[in-house]
Amino acid sequence: MTDQEDVREALALLxxxxxxxxxxxxxxxNLIRRCEPKLRNYFFEKCGWRLLQNPQFYKLEKIPAQPQSWMGINAFQQPRDYALFCCFMAFLEEKDVEEQFLLSDLCESLLALYPHEAELVSRLNWxxxxxxxxxxxxxxxxxxxxxxxxxxxxxxQFAMRQEGEALYEVTLLARYFLRSYPKDLQQYDSRQALQAAEFFDEEAATGMGRRVRIYRQLLLAAACNAADARPEDFIYLRKRDEGTGFTSLSLYSIYYTLSYSRHPS
Structure with a gap:
């Protein structure tokens, strides 16, 4: 396998x-580790994404150009699931790696963490x-x-009876599941403010903001809808060819690499 093929495979894995x-x-x-310098530079330059490395894992912090409903957690069925998960992650933040906790203790903490003051949110009741x-x-x-x-x-068993009990242990990965933000989350007052912090809006039309937006859209959604995209984005795409970009890995060659990995002939 050539170096370029290694990079393509590592990119698809991430x-x-x-x-x-x-x-x-x-x-x-190990494949990602061999390609790490090229991948790290590519993802940050083209997408503004960070590649996290740890002796136990690699993680690419994939931030979409536009959040879509299909990007949610498939196992979750309603907003309450997401609210509980956020509270659960706050609970884990207070625990050390390899620290154990009882389900009953978690339930007690969630009653205090759950946002009961929010409008249209019913009080948590086990x-x-x-x-x-x-x-x-x-x-x-x-x-x-x-x-x-x-x-x-x-x-x-907790679903069937409130007295159901279990013992869990926190792993190292719990420290890295949530992505990092440029500043404290309490300083953002809306989802739009969160997005604006990532999109380099001062260069959204012609500079880094446009490139980041387009690469994020194609790498995560694999499509750029003319009805939703900005006209300058399509102008940018038309000017790209197979000989540009990172070691000939243009937007299109990356797209075909991912398409093949998902739908091999």
Missing amino acids: LENYWVLRQEQPDQY ENYEHRRALVRVLAFAEAASLIYLVDGDGE
Whole structure:
């Protein structure tokens, strides 16, 4: 395999996976490590994305040009699931790596963390089956994402009865699941403010902002809709060719690489 093919494969791995774990995917981890300098420079220059490296994993912080509904967590069914997950992550922030906690202690903490003051938000009540079921979905997702692991008990039983108990342990990955922001989240008052902090708006029409926006859109959504995109974005795309970009990895060659990895003939 040539260096360029290695880079293509490593790029696809980072785009297709939330993270690449060394313990579970040692060959893929080592491939990314060999290509790390080129990948790091490419993703930051073209997309404004950070490539995180740890002895246990690689993670590309993939920030979309425009958030879409399909980018959510498939296992979650309603806004309450996301609210509980955010509170759960706040709970984990107070725990050390490898620290253990009981499900009953988590439930008590979530009652204090949950945003009861928000409009149209019903008060969290563990006597309510739907509320318990939502927490079970959150725990199942966290376990599947390797943020926690089950030490003893059965978290699923909590959905059936409030007295269900389980013991969990916090993993190192819980420290890296949430992406970082340029400043404290409390300084943002809307989703639009969060997006503006990432899009280099002062250069949105002609400079880095435009390039970042286009690359993010194509690499994550693999499509650029004429009805939604800015006219200058299509002008930029038309001027690109296979001989430009990073070691001949243009927008189009990257797109075809990802398309093949998802739909091989």
